[in-house]
Amino acid sequence: MTSSKGVADLGADTLRDLDYPALVLHEDALESNLAAMADFCAGAGVLHAPHAKTSLSPQVVERHLRHGAWAMTAATPAQVRGLHRLGVGRILLANVLVDDASIRWVADDLLSRPGEDAGFWCYVDSIAGAEALERGLAGTDRVLDVLLEVGYVGGRTGTRTAEESLRVAQHVASSTHLRLAGVSGFEGLMPTKGHDVPPGIDAYLANLGSTVRLLRDHGLIDESVPPIVTAGGSSYFDLVADALGPRAFDFPVRTVIRSGCYATHDHGTYRRTSPWDGRASGAPRLRPALELLASIWSRPEPTLVIAGFGRRDVPTDDTLPVVLGRYDASRRLAPIDGVTVDRVNDQHAFLTVPADLELSVGDLLGLGLSHPCGAFDRWPSIPLVDADHIVMGNVTTDL
Ligand SMILES: Cc1ncc(COP(=O)(O)O)c(C=O)c1O
Known part of the structure; x- marks a missing residue:
């Protein structure tokens, strides 16, 4: 009942009819999970632009939109x-845009x-990034909305100081083709240990808020619509909503969180860091939605079992998969x-x-699994x- 990696027939029984691993x-x-977010x-008064890169799946994107997502987020052109x-x-x-061909396409197709x-x-x-955008838009009558990205020392992209933010914002405000629509950042990669919240997160989120106020006080943000303030992945969106939600400002803002991985949640990194799992008790609770099915191939030693999956099938950038249990004759997942x-090879796993x-x-x-993005990456189609483990459809990962 599988025609190629992952594609399953409607009505197939995934505990019986598939090639494994699946x-x-x-x-x-x-x-x-989608309904909880x-x-x-709605309760926090924030907008949601789920990150599409988590699944890269048209069917999952459609579900996000059906659940009221205001926008969708992308990482690349x-x-x-x-x-x-x-x-x-x-x-x-949620990224800078610097390549000529991409900027031209945005000008011709998206902004029209x-x-x-x-x-x-x-x-x-x-300023170099702003100039690249201006070059690409030169000769057109297009105006592109940009968000000033504020980073932190040791982080990824984004300005590092208030002076730098002001300089870049002043450049944007004086340009013909760019309009400063707000401020952005990302707290999800700040260094931390285990379940702990990153020690620098409060200061970083406060800095995003004060940057919005600073740029507004200098008259650099377009005031025709409330400025956008965007941050928030799936680990600390609660802190983002507290620090940067509408109640944190004395003027109207559009706070946009970009959480994507919460949709499937996981048994690793998000189990540790989500406010709706390991990091906090109470409702709501997220439920891991992805499950790998794999069979035992061999038991060459009493304490060594070789199972039929490997790094071609599961992400390994965080922690290795956890065994949830074994399916018994009555189709129950019995914990072991x-x-x-x-450890894993390409297609083999070593279990003790x-x-x-x-x-x-x-x-x-x-x-x-830990880290849904890497799981979606490995499967062109997922039942x-x-x-009851019966196939109701397939989601493809071909966005
Ligand atoms: C810039 C940016 N925004 C939002 C997200 C979404 O966060 P998460 O994957 O935790 O849902 C990511 C994820 O890496 C990101 O890099």
Whole structure:
């Protein structure tokens, strides 16, 4: 019932009919996570532009929009094109844009779209970057909305000081083709340990807020619509909403969070860092929606089991997968204690098991992953399953 990696027939039983390994996406968990975030945004008065790079899946993007996403976020010009092809109206490129061909395409295709539901924003963090945009837009009558990106020392892109922010913003404000629409940042990669919140996060978010006030006080932000203030991945969006939500300003703003990975959540990095899992108790709770099914191939030593999956099938940039259990004859995922995935080759996994554990060749394991982006990357199509593991559709990762 699988025709190529990941593609499954409707109605197929993923505990019986597939070639393994197989990654499956649990629809009830996905929907419950999407609904939880939609409720949160409505309650906090923030807009949501989910990051499309998590799944790169048209079907997942459609679900985000159905749950009320205000815009979609992209990381690269190719992802912007993919969202445009899907008919997404508001697209936030959470990145600088410097290549001539991409800027020309934005000018010709994106900025020509009429209507209130159409919009495109990208970042600037330097005068050189602003000049690249201006060169690409020269000779057109287009005006491009840009967000000043504010970073932090040791971080990625983004200005490092208030003086630099002011200089870049002044340059943008004096340009013909650029309009300063707000301020952006990203807190999700700030260094931390385990479940701890990054020590620098409060100061960084406060800095984003004071930059908005500074630029506004200098008359550098376009005032025809409330400025955009955007930050927020899936680890600390609660802190972003507190520090940068509408109540944090004494003038109207549009606070936009860009969380993407919360949609599938995971058993690793987001389990540790999400406010709706390891980092805090209480509701709502996110549910990991991705599950890898893999069979036992061999038990060459009493405590060594070789399972049929490897780094071609699962992300390995954070932690290795965790064994959730083994499917028993009544299709129940029965937990098995003391089993760890210790290393992977391309297509083999090395599991350490207690010597007295009954585990046989051909047994089917359910595994949880860390970092959804890398999981979606490895599967061109992923069966969407109901609570009984029956295929209700496929999501493709070809945005
Ligand atoms: C700039 C930017 N914004 C938003 C996000 C989304 O965060 P998350 O993947 O935690 O949902 C990312 C993810 O890497 C990002 O790099």
